[in-house]
Amino acid sequence: MRNKFADVFYDLGKDDPKLCIVVADISPAGSIAKFRTDFPDRFVNTGVAEQIMIGMCAGLAQRGMRPFAYTIATFTLYRPFEFVRDDLCYQNLPVTIVGIGGGVTYSTLGGTHHAQEDIAIATALPNMSVIAPCDPSEAETVTRWCATQTRGPVYLRLGKAGEPDLTLDAAEPWEFGKLRYLTKGDDVCILSYGPIMKKAFEVAERYRAAGQSVSLISAASVKPFDDEGAVAGLKRHKKMVVIEETAPVGSLGLKIKALAYEAGATCDVSSFCLQDEFMHHYGNHDELLAAHGLETGAIATALGLD
Amino acid sequence: MSETLSNVFDAGAARRRCLTYRRRILDISQQVGALHIAPAFSCTEIVDVVYNGLMRWDGEDTPDVILMSKGHGCMIQYVILEEKGILLREDLDLYCKPGGRLGAHPDYGVPGISASTGSLGHGMGLATGMAYGERLQDRDGQIYLVLSDGECQEGSTWEGAMMAGNLALENLIAFVDLNDFSGLERMSEGHPAFHPVIDKFLSFGWEGVEVNGHSADEIHEAVMNREGGKPLVVVSKTVKGKGVSYMEHVPIWHYRAPSPEEYKQACDELVEISA
Missing domain, CATH: 3.40.50.920 (Rossmann fold)
Structure with missing residues (x-):
């Protein structure tokens, strides 16, 4: 799922100069590493500094860019919570926060890396949309939506890697706000x-x-x-x-x-x-x-x- | 685009403007029970220089940004935006009242307001993103950031300062309103290790200068004479409540509105201010 996100982000970013990604010291996987090489200005690493990751994304969006913040799920929401709330949600800016490893995906890393309350926390915030795709195929569709929507902030909750495709024969296409x-x-x-x-x-x-x-x-x-x-x-x-x-x-x-x-x-x-x-x-x-x-x-x- | 960015700055006109702004804030103080007078009075000259000496204006439009990170100082922004016609007199009449759109902290979406602040320590990150966004889009928008000294205690301010230094964001100009008061006490007494603040910015790759924050021409000159190539911090020594004797250095005026008698005294005093 993480790799599919990266592929889609690269694909969209190569044609859209407004797309950029701000990470907080997470090693970029797959195509995000390629994005960093090919478009170094639009890949920003704030280091181990999640508050500024979110704050910068807000400022970038306010000046017309379309930023994605990207790190492990716990560090996208918990550490910089008030920045997510005030900078993104209160100001209602179209920034996508990509949380890798929602739930207990990081199963060997202990409780500090378990985003087990992320749905409750993210859905409690006014203006915040929360999207949690179930497989790489759905991740592709929702990533494309995130990259073009103007509605406001999104918490995009992804797994890690290696999830099977489950929705290739789905009865219905994914639609925002719909089951x-x-x-x-x-x-x-x-x-x-x-x-x-x-x-x-x-x-x-x-x-x-x-x-x-x-x-x-x-x-x-x-x-x-x-x-x-x-x-x-x-x-x-x-x-x-x-x-x-x-x-x-x-x-x-x-x-x-x-x-x-x-x-x-x-x-x-x-x-x-x-x-x-x-x-x-x-x-x-x-x-x-x-x-x-x-x-x-x-x-x-x-x-x-x- | 009318280019007002020049080395010519009329210090006398700035003094007159700042007196007018302070009096207008005092007038508004008689409409509501509480407002942040003293924090606005400490950064009056800083904000005046940004609006009237640094930002480029084409009517009500500007490619530049002023971001009031010390959101509690926004009264000075409101009265300047009123003067510029960007906010209306009715807006200020309804300050902090039902049906109005101006609160005690600035709100994104209100004309002329670039960010919702009030919670301290947010401005540096926002401004860093804004300044970098200008670079990514090949624009030259200048991002002017007004910080309180108290919010330089927030770790997030330094996360942002470090990143702005990393990115060598020349179009980010920060002013620290160094009035030496946080909510509880004098910074210099409660947190002596906070000083010297300029050294901390310098060590994070900024250019820095210290000025008298009530001398508009000194502030203006500091920006004009910068070397460039890095973000600039103008550490501005100020007096909280500047211009009204009984407010100066007295913490209660962070929030309090003057009584009618106090208002009259303040107006009597606000005929001349020495830097």
């Missing part, structure tokens, strides 16, 4: 976003094996969220399952339950997310997710699919 049906079924609806979508696919297979017709939805447009589409989904299906790699506070699971209550929907809703705690666990990404209870077998058991 995206990847497959359409009648009984169960599974909603997810970000790289954990692969577990949503696995759970969907379990339902299908049990004879259920399954819808799969990518909620890559986390904010603005498609309330209307979600309510329609709640009314269309008997069961909705939300699987997401984020802390419970501020999660889409809670939002879907609130929407179901307000709409008087009778659909049963189950939600799965990270625990509200710091895990002192190490391992690969799947092992960290399992420590939080986000393991396909455990989810299937909780859903009565054994």
